[in-house]
Amino acid sequence: MITKMLKLAIVMMLMIPLLSTADTRMNWQKIKSVPSKPLNIGHGAFISKQNDSMLISSGFTSKLAENKPPFIAENLIANSSQADTLFIVSGEKTLSTYFTAEQGNRAYAATSNFHGATLVIGGIAKQEATALVNLLSWQASSKTLQSYPLPALPKAAISPSAVIISNILYVLTGSDANNQFYSLDLSSLVNTDGRLSTNKSDIDYFSTKNSWQTLAALPVASRHKPYQNAIQLAVQNDGSGKKIFAIGGYQFSEGYLANQGELFALTNHWKFDPAALPSSNNSANSSAEQWQSLGDITIAKDKLNTRINSLSTLGQSHILAFTNQGNTLSFNAITNSWTQYLAININYENARANEQLKNSAHYISESVTSANGEIFSLNRSVDNQGPLQLWQVSLKQPEKDFGWVNMAVLVVYLLGVVLIGLFFMFKNKNTDDYFRGGQSIPWWAAACSIYATMLSSLTYVALPAMVYQTNWLVLIGIWMIIVVAPIAVYVAMPFFRQINATSDY
Secondary structure: OHHHHHHHHHHHHHHHHHHOOOOOEEEEEEOOOEOOOOOOOOEOOOEEEEOOEEEEOOOEOOOOOOOOOOOOHHHHOOOOOEOOEEEEEEOOEEEEEEOOOOOOOOEOOEEEEEOOEEEEEOOEOOOOEEOOEEEEEEEOOOOEEEEEEEOOOOOOEOOOEEEEEOOEEEEEOOHHHOOOEEEEEOHHHEOOOOOEOOOHHHHHHHHHHOOOEEEOOOOOOEOOEOEEEOOEEEEEEOOOOEEEEEEOOEEEOOOOOOOOOOEEEOOEEEEEOHHHOOOOOOOOOOHHHOOEEEEEOEEOOEEOOOOEEEEEEEOOOEEEEEEOOOOEEEEEOOOOEEEEEEEEEHHHOOOOOOHHHHHOOOOEEEEEEEEOOEEEEEEEOOOOOOOOEEEEEEEEOOOOOOHHHHHHHHHHHHHHHHHHHHHHHOOOOOHHHHHHHHHOOOHHHHHHHHHHHHOOHHHHHHHHHHHHHOOOOOHHHHHHHHHHHHHHHHHHHHHHHHOOOOOOO
């Protein structure tokens, strides 16, 4: 009876942590800037962080009230225009400067932060796709924004995406540019001290000596919907190194642009390994360059049916994905698993609003930038009215206090250790009892003791973390215990019993 109660107590103690639950939530807050009048930011505008300032392009602004979703480049390019105004937000101050599309103020362009500057790639200029590439550098001291032209893309792209790994720029285009994937080595723009050179002669020399390399094209997700675009790129560590992930976007049949088809969310996602690229430049067909399909995006075994607009990296292994329904998803690059975060509009935190208003999404992110752990986004309201607005999002992790659950487990464990020690203390009559249990220990207890000796606390904590981050390769070493066990049983242990040695080991 006592044995059964003891087993039941141990099982219940092990199940106590299951009672502990915690939610991770995204806190959204609208940024108030001067002037208080809303900025005229249209669809397709980009946002980029440079030190303490943010650059925001104007996007398509002339017919915001007339535009209806879906807000994609193909729907807006013919019936909208772009303003020649670019906004710089620094703290609570907002400046505006005259900036043309040729200089980098383009709609639906890809952007990437590069050593304190902003790369603007492709997009829409003068109601057509462009291959222009610009390097924008904001000088806060002189309040001037400089634009430097870089080598143009091999093909114009209406809505590309870009990332940088080790000073190499990677750009993914859509089906309007045959889903091409390019790279441009920017290393020669960086000085020996790791700073970007904004000397015009250096940049001009770079443009004449460097060109884009064509890599493996992204596969088409569905042959029934051959057109896909606005797929976003993000760089994250999958446990074996940095990889490029292609997530989100949309797809449609050939008849969509003629009002004869339907727009669909692109739920496939892929992974690309830049480290697997061969050194030869003439290697676009190498199998090592091919994209690895990760299948459809599923959350709680349900296939995602909403479009992902933008991505942002988080921590060492996660990618945040913002959908066109105002939801925030999280992708773990190591486990290839998806989850959804709770979104909170903290502008309502102190208001006497009902829970449905406070916990529902009142914003849809169209463009996101992140730097130094901060995430900023250009959001539109769910009713699609008015210009885009600047918001900031922060991740609220569960509380880190020790808690009653952990305290209960600790107390029960310590009491158990003390009681077991007291129980056996009165049975020890000599050193043989203390060290060898009077040679009356059953085989299963001796086996557990030997295994516990080989399994250190460091191994217990470190191995699961290493397997989680990498792979199951260390399992081979663990299974070697079975191979070694017969040697210990039939060679080592009989030897020490024959010499009748007393050892605390």
